Amino acid sequence: MTSSPVVVAVDVGGTEIKAALVRGPEPTVLRQLRRATPKLAGGTETADAVVAEVAGIVGELSAGEEPAAVGVVVPGIVDDERRIGVFSANLGWRDYPFGEALAARLPGPLAFGHDVRAGGLAEARLGAGRGLDDLVVLPIGTGIAGALIIGGRPHSGGGYAGEIGHLVIADGPECACGQRGCLELIASSSAVARRYAERTGRSVTGAADVAAALREGDADAKLVWGDAVDALARAITQLATLFAPQAVVLGGGLAMAGELLTAPLERRLDGLITIQRRPELRRAALGDRAGCLGAALMAIEAVSFLEGR
Amino acid sequence: MTSSPVVVAVDVGGTEIKAALVRGPEPTVLRQLRRATPKLAGGTETADAVVAEVAGIVGELSAGEEPAAVGVVVPGIVDDERRIGVFSANLGWRDYPFGEALAARLPGPLAFGHDVRAGGLAEARLGAGRGLDDLVVLPIGTGIAGALIIGGRPHSGGGYAGEIGHLVIADGPECACGQRGCLELIASSSAVARRYAERTGRSVTGAADVAAALREGDADAKLVWGDAVDALARAITQLATLFAPQAVVLGGGLAMAGELLTAPLERRLDGLITIQRRPELRRAALGDRAGCLGAALMAIEAVSFLEGR
Structure with a gap:
């Protein structure tokens, strides 16, 4: 044993x-x-x-x-x-x-x-973050949570660390948390679906539908998706400024879009990252x-x- | 030995x-x-x-x-x-x-x-942070740097961590780092002095002069100081959202203002902190x-x- x-x-x-x-x-x-x-x-x-x-x-x-x-x-x-x-x-x-x-x-x-x-610990040890000391694992689903792995161990902050979905990114609607303009109101899977449905009046079952519309060149999908990418890039830049992780591991529903998410996200980071260590973007491996x-x-x-x- | x-x-x-x-x-x-x-x-x-x-x-x-x-x-x-x-x-x-x-x-x-x-390590072990595991030590001088102490040890991020002065806080002027609206353009000691001089045309030797004017009820000093307090409060809220430190230790020139800085900063945090763990504000002890x-x-x-x- x-x-x-x-x-x-x-x-x-x-x-x-x-x-x-x-x-x-x-x-x-x-x-x-x-x-x-x-x-x-x-x-x-x-x-x-x-x-x-x-x-x-x-x-x-x-x-x-x-x-x-x-x-x-x-x-x-x-x-x-x-x-x-x-x-x-x-x-x-x-x-x-x-x-x-x-x-x-x-x-x-x-x-x-x-x-x-x-x-996050599992992704760091067994998944997309293997071999790295400092990374952020970011599951993007109904909300956006985050695990900060520092020196190979999750940082807990008494249970309060890693609330990346509640970073204030832009002027925006009021969040259940009491702040305005939180990341997860713009860039979570459910926010992407909700914002697209609000703009178009079309009902969608989730962010995957918006991704499908985007692939077909739908202008509303482009706008909603672009807002999500921009907000994520700003949040990742804040993470880079404070923590300087070697990588950000994207997981959850939105990351299922693959290149459709990571390609514009890399481009947006090109414009935002200046003096910061640029984190590598990786896809979560363990689902x-x-x-x-x-x-x-x-x-x-x-x-x-x-x-x- | x-x-x-x-x-x-x-x-x-x-x-x-x-x-x-x-x-x-x-x-x-x-x-x-x-x-x-x-x-x-x-x-x-x-x-x-x-x-x-x-x-x-x-x-x-x-x-x-x-x-x-x-x-x-x-x-x-x-x-x-x-x-x-x-x-x-x-x-x-x-x-x-x-x-x-x-x-x-x-x-x-x-x-x-x-x-x-x-x-930051010295403040954590011997100074204002004694007894705490997770804190941020924030010297506010010509620029704003930061030491993230996690589990009692400084987090380095390959040398890039803790660039709190380059958190993007608001629309603002262009920073030497290439971003716009960085914290240290609004809230560093030298930014406070520069912004006051720009508004009033009066020459000042540093933030201490602005603090003195503020004590006498000077309206321009009030505005410039208020902007600095607001920007610092927003940056501390971002830190609390991501990292959830037990305390933020304020040092450098601006912290010499004591209550004149910490009292309005606490009030501003009252309005910003919602779900985050609220960090205690402490004054640096080791100068x-x-x-x-x-x-x-x-x-x-x-x-x-x-x-x-």
Whole structure:
């Protein structure tokens, strides 16, 4: 067990829980499953139900054998050190003591953290960021989150770091966060879809439809997409000014557009980056498995730490 | 020597070199001196002359005894790992191999780095940031630099991190860096003095004069100072959004204004900070000794490292 511990990794998402039985240290996935995330009326009830579901999943995946450790990551604002789910807009909890609640129901040591930072860790160690020390992993989906990997480790800032979607980029509409002109109101996948639908009156199912329209030369798609690219380039320039990452790893729905996103983004950066170290743009490699793999890495690391290696 | 090494620390500034003989591990300053920085026509000649001057100072301060290590910090863009002075606008060098040049002329091991990050390290360990893990040290003088201290260590980003003065804050004049609307064009000490002089036609010797006018209710001073406070508050909000420091330590000339700066800055942050972790504002404690103390800490750390402690 010492050289190749078997752990269970669980990534609790807004709609789905992804879990895997994983053998370290590589890690190698032995078995995996997905379940709907339980959602109840109250946030604390939802969190209690998530804990129960996670305990069930761990039992099921480890099939009676005790895993060397369990890694669990959750969304929202997460205080990794105190092991608290500070806030989840989607699942409704506030200051829920996940560490305590999970430890009471799970065998062995627990590694607890944040889904986006765990996903960033996995991209850094196993995916698009392999070999780099300083990078930003930027999943662009319904919102825009970010994992700042510094010296190979996610920076947490008490749970508050990496809120790149709430960088104020331009005059713009009011955001749910209380600021105006946040990046994610212009450049998230859902913002791109919403802004296109508002301009054209046409209903779209997501940013992929806007990308398809753009490929056909649609002028409204061009404008909305251009705004998103410009806002992303400005945010990446701010990151370069402050953090100087070696690379920015683009993930989530919008990054599925590939060259359609990265080519104009590189061109826009040509005009914005001056004295800053220019970050390489890379596509995320691990897709929606990143969070679960990150949870596995955290669990494997907990085992190594406990074994004093 | 092992438990209390004696090192020489040297902080090369744009106009002055500050140096000290320091006993670790506290550190305790045993002797210190200041010298004018040699400036020659070419950047490489200047760098050569700086290296010769540093070697002379080290010999003088250590008075024949060999120091356990020497710490040297220089301004500009500095690649700590490769020990290269990438660029100094003020002293004119580009890609100068300080590590190699200094090692050839100095006894014992060398710790080499960046003046602002070294100063930030000193504030974090010995000054206003004691007890904190994550902070930003922000000297506001002719320009605005920044040291990002993450998990108690300065983050270098290959030498490019912490260029807070070049965050784009608002539409504004063109900056020497090639961007428009950089923070330091509005909120550095020299920008405050320049903008006030431009508005009023009155000549001022520095931001302290503008602060004095502000205390007397001068309307132009109020406007210029207000712009600086607003721009600083916006930059600190960006820092809080991305990095979530526990504190921002204000130093340099503008911070000498004390409450006159911090009180309106706190009020402006009240209106800007929403979901971010609000950083505490602190005044720098070490003044212009910070860089030299940081160089001493780096040298002491080099000794500890070499002794495997």
